[in-house]
Amino acid sequence: MKKYLSLFIYAALSTVLFPAAAWQPTGSITGTVINEEGEPAPHIVVLVVQTGTTTVTGDDGKFLFTGIEPGIYDLFAEAASFTSQLKSVSILDGQMAEVEMMLNLSPIRETVTVTARGRHETTFQAVQSVNALETFDISEKMGASVGEVLDGEPGVAKRSFGPGNSRPVIRGFDGDRVLILQDGMRTGSLGSQSGDHGEPIDAGNLESLEVVKGPATLLYGSNAIGGVVNAISRHHEIHQHRHEGTRGQITSGFGSNNGLAGLNAHFEHGTGNWMFWGGGGGQRTGDYTSGEGNIENSKSRIANGKFGLGWYSDAFYLSGSYGIVDGRYGIPFATAFHSHGHEEDHDEGEEDPGFEEDLENVDVAWRSHNLRLNSGFQFEDSAIEDLRFTLSYTDWQHDELEIFHAGTEKTGTEFENRQLTWRADADHSSGRLNGTIGTWGTTRDYQATGAEALSPPVDQQGFALYALEEINFERLKFQFGARVEHTRYTPQGPVERIAHDHEEGEDHQDGDEENELVSLPDRSFTGFSGSAGLRAGLWQDGAFVAHATSSFRAPSLEELYNFGPHVGNLAFEIGNPELKGERSNGFELSLRHAGDRVRAESNYFYYNISDFIFGASTGEVEDGLFVLDYEQGDSRFSGAEFGLDFGLNSWLWLNSGLDLVDAELTEDGTPLPRIPPLRGRLGLDLRLKGLSINPEVVLAARQDQVFATESETAGYAVANLKASYTRPRLHSVHHFSFEVFNVGDTLYRNHVSFIKELAPEIGRGVRVSWAVKFF
Numbered sequence: 001m002k003k004y005l006s007l008f009i010y011a012a013l014s015t016v017l018f019p020a021a022a023w024q025p026t027g028s029i030t031g032t033v034i035n036e037e038g039e040p041a042p043h044i045v046v047l048v049v050q051t052g053t054t055t056v057t058g059d060d061g062k063f064l065f066t067g068i069e070p071g072i073y074d075l076f077a078e079a080a081s082f083t084s085q086l087k088s089v090s091i092l093d094g095q096m097a098e099v100e101m102m103l104n105l106s107p108i109r110e111t112v113t114v115t116a117r118g119r120h121e122t123t124f125q126a127v128q129s130v131n132a133l134e135t136f137d138i139s140e141k142m143g144a145s146v147g148e149v150l151d152g153e154p155g156v157a158k159r160s161f162g163p164g165n166s167r168p169v170i171r172g173f174d175g176d177r178v179l180i181l182q183d184g185m186r187t188g189s190l191g192s193q194s195g196d197h198g199e200p201i202d203a204g205n206l207e208s209l210e211v212v213k214g215p216a217t218l219l220y221g222s223n224a225i226g227g228v229v230n231a232i233s234r235h236h237e238i239h240q241h242r243h244e245g246t247r248g249q250i251t252s253g254f255g256s257n258n259g260l261a262g263l264n265a266h267f268e269h270g271t272g273n274w275m276f277w278g279g280g281g282g283q284r285t286g287d288y289t290s291g292e293g294n295i296e297n298s299k300s301r302i303a304n305g306k307f308g309l310g311w312y313s314d315a316f317y318l319s320g321s322y323g324i325v326d327g328r329y330g331i332p333f334a335t336a337f338h339s340h341g342h343e344e345d346h347d348e349g350e351e352d353p354g355f356e357e358d359l360e361n362v363d364v365a366w367r368s369h370n371l372r373l374n375s376g377f378q379f380e381d382s383a384i385e386d387l388r389f390t391l392s393y394t395d396w397q398h399d400e401l402e403i404f405h406a407g408t409e410k411t412g413t414e415f416e417n418r419q420l421t422w423r424a425d426a427d428h429s430s431g432r433l434n435g436t437i438g439t440w441g442t443t444r445d446y447q448a449t450g451a452e453a454l455s456p457p458v459d460q461q462g463f464a465l466y467a468l469e470e471i472n473f474e475r476l477k478f479q480f481g482a483r484v485e486h487t488r489y490t491p492q493g494p495v496e497r498i499a500h501d502h503e504e505g506e507d508h509q510d511g512d513e514e515n516e517l518v519s520l521p522d523r524s525f526t527g528f529s530g531s532a533g534l535r536a537g538l539w540q541d542g543a544f545v546a547h548a549t550s551s552f553r554a555p556s557l558e559e560l561y562n563f564g565p566h567v568g569n570l571a572f573e574i575g576n577p578e579l580k581g582e583r584s585n586g587f588e589l590s591l592r593h594a595g596d597r598v599r600a601e602s603n604y605f606y607y608n609i610s611d612f613i614f615g616a617s618t619g620e621v622e623d624g625l626f627v628l629d630y631e632q633g634d635s636r637f638s639g640a641e642f643g644l645d646f647g648l649n650s651w652l653w654l655n656s657g658l659d660l661v662d663a664e665l666t667e668d669g670t671p672l673p674r675i676p677p678l679r680g681r682l683g684l685d686l687r688l689k690g691l692s693i694n695p696e697v698v699l700a701a702r703q704d705q706v707f708a709t710e711s712e713t714a715g716y717a718v719a720n721l722k723a724s725y726t727r728p729r730l731h732s733v734h735h736f737s738f739e740v741f742n743v744g745d746t747l748y749r750n751h752v753s754f755i756k757e758l759a760p761e762i763g764r765g766v767r768v769s770w771a772v773k774f775f
Helices: 002-016 135-140 146-150 557-561
Strands: 027-034 045-048 053-056 062-068 071-079 087-091 096-102 129-134 156-159 167-170 178-182 208-213 227-232 245-255 261-271 274-285 300-312 316-330 359-378 384-404 409-430 433-450 458-472 476-491 495-498 515-518 523-539 542-553 563-566 571-574 582-594 598-622 625-647 652-665 679-688 691-700 716-728 732-741 765-774
Touching: 027 045, 027 071, 027 087, 045 062, 053 062, 071 096, 087 096, 129 135, 135 208, 135 245, 135 716, 135 732, 135 765, 146 156, 146 167, 146 208, 146 227, 167 178, 167 208, 167 227, 245 274, 261 300, 458 557, 476 557, 495 563, 571 598
Parallel strands: 027 096, 178 227, 571 625
Antiparallel strands: 027 062, 045 053, 045 071, 071 087, 129 208, 156 167, 208 227, 245 261, 245 765, 261 274, 274 300, 300 316, 316 359, 359 384, 384 409, 409 433, 433 458, 458 476, 476 523, 495 515, 523 542, 542 582, 563 571, 582 598, 598 625, 625 652, 652 679, 679 691, 691 716, 716 732, 732 765
């Protein structure tokens, strides 16, 4: 650990402790953003691509950047679904450059990401592979969970035990290998631990939703080998500056088949140095209908509320907020797996009252409280541009409720997770070098009681140092990063466990095992992760990207300490306290083009993971569940993603995409479980100003590369028809959408679902939405 700390501190200091380039004469950029009618566009975000700095236009549409070093820069402007083309500007010593930028609505639309490297940049310019959905995209795909919204994005599938708990699977990675963030900080949920646990995010209340694929996510956590999903809730969580007036958004959506209804609204108001914000809303769904009929207990509901206050000056800001999210969702067919452990509710010799027949449904009711503090300093004429500090405390609790025909409810298992997380970042820039160095820490108190309390209470601590740096040339960009992370688990006290010493292939029931008292060891892990990449401009609108990574992941709490029947993962899990950390070495190659009539991207990735942790089938069946031992072996993940949007003429566009992933244990070629099949989409986009009509077909191949405990899944083709209309006004943009999904009422199944054999995907239905952003 000391060796890693010394290397890290030396590298960090060497990047920032040198004479600031601000001593050289600097220039400025002034300009105006107009809409397609030639009118000034107020409150539009303008980005300097090379530096990642942003500003916002005033009521007259004008903007100003100062302290710009000599060089050539690209400017980009965006608001809702409207974006500008990149505008190249040349800056000379001490001079001011003037530019005019026009917003337009186009099928080929660039988006800005802040997640990839902690600074603003376009997804086309990023070294990492990034997908970003903004408010109107999200409103069109309104769903009961974040997994539902992101399903079908390039390289992203959904893991689920029903719609209310769907969670993203990125490039075949699930659970602890995919990190879910809210405004750059961990949600504090238990969504990674079980297939029937959800995330506390109402997508209808988001400003944007960003997916960074691959392990080059060193700013957030070395465990995110698959990638990071960042849910950004409002403008000022990513633009820390003051503004006058009021801005915000309203989203609403309604749907047939599952009875979808949702409404969310939030605002932020600035006056002088003060900012106030607040909002809330929610959505609900009923049971959905598939091609086989109604899927009982697939309902869900979620409600949220948030408010905050901040003080902003030119050099300092301080803000605080409080948010609450409350929800409940059903777990379809859970009663088929919840027979375990209930015999112990009756004294020996008592007549069995027929528990299984009385149990009607199983629901999960949950609540998350979050307190957050943000502060920062901005500096002028300094190599260090700003310092940022964030402190977040989350109190998460959820209960698994057993519901009986008589209408009574019983709590089967209670989960509590209290997590305090902090991070401090320093952005620096000098000449062609810019980047972020920082530190992160977390303290977690986890405990569960009841039938599925599979591990003892555990305290977890984490600490990390990291840096992500870029060197920019006119057509060439180099990026390199490093992260040293320490994780420690401390189980609280010995636990009583069933002696598990069965012959392979035996099926045992409760009552024929003996209990024993087990003391579980403390475990600590320290690992180094690093990445290096380059982006090279090959022609005016094209680029080649190469990225190499080496990432360390510590075992998760459940992999170390779980023991017992885990219905949420359809397994009897046996953790291994002796597990080692994983080491992933891999690379990614990308070729991109973003022109006026063509947008194309192809990504190829390959990861070799040493000591990969997985649940190995023992051949036993316990309480009707496959027994899985957490073991380690080498694995390989490889795959590709392709996308092409092509303008056949000025009003008709072709949209297409394809993604595939192949994952196996390298020792014997055993396929890994729940890997998405080869998928594709093909559609047309008929455009007339703000009107878009978009028929498409989504296809998936048969998945016959399966793990020992899963079955094959048939391929399918599903047709959808969507229409939308976007109407800009001087201080607002309105967006209306209408969709008929699964037009042919096709019966199909999601291979990544835990209950795919019992619960096919949703059948034919209609969804409408309206969203407005005002500024």
